[in-house]
Amino acid sequence: MGSESLAAKVCAVTFFLVLLVGRKYFVKIIIRVDSLVNRQLMRLINFVYRPPNIKNSLSLSQLGVIRI
DSSP states (O other), rough: HHHHHHHHHHOOOOHHHHHHHHHHHHHHHHHHHHHHHHHHHHHHHHTTOOOOTTTTTTHHHHTTOOOO
């Protein structure tokens, strides 16, 4: 029964060590993905909600189009 307890403790300690060491890399991956998602969302929002540029548009005569 003593070896089972020792094996369980070794497994638990190993698990927590892996969590502590892997946390640094996992946080970096999450931050990288989060910033990528935020950039893509901002591009989408700017594309979808861009108001039409009516003031700076040229008229048909300025474009050289003659309506018949």
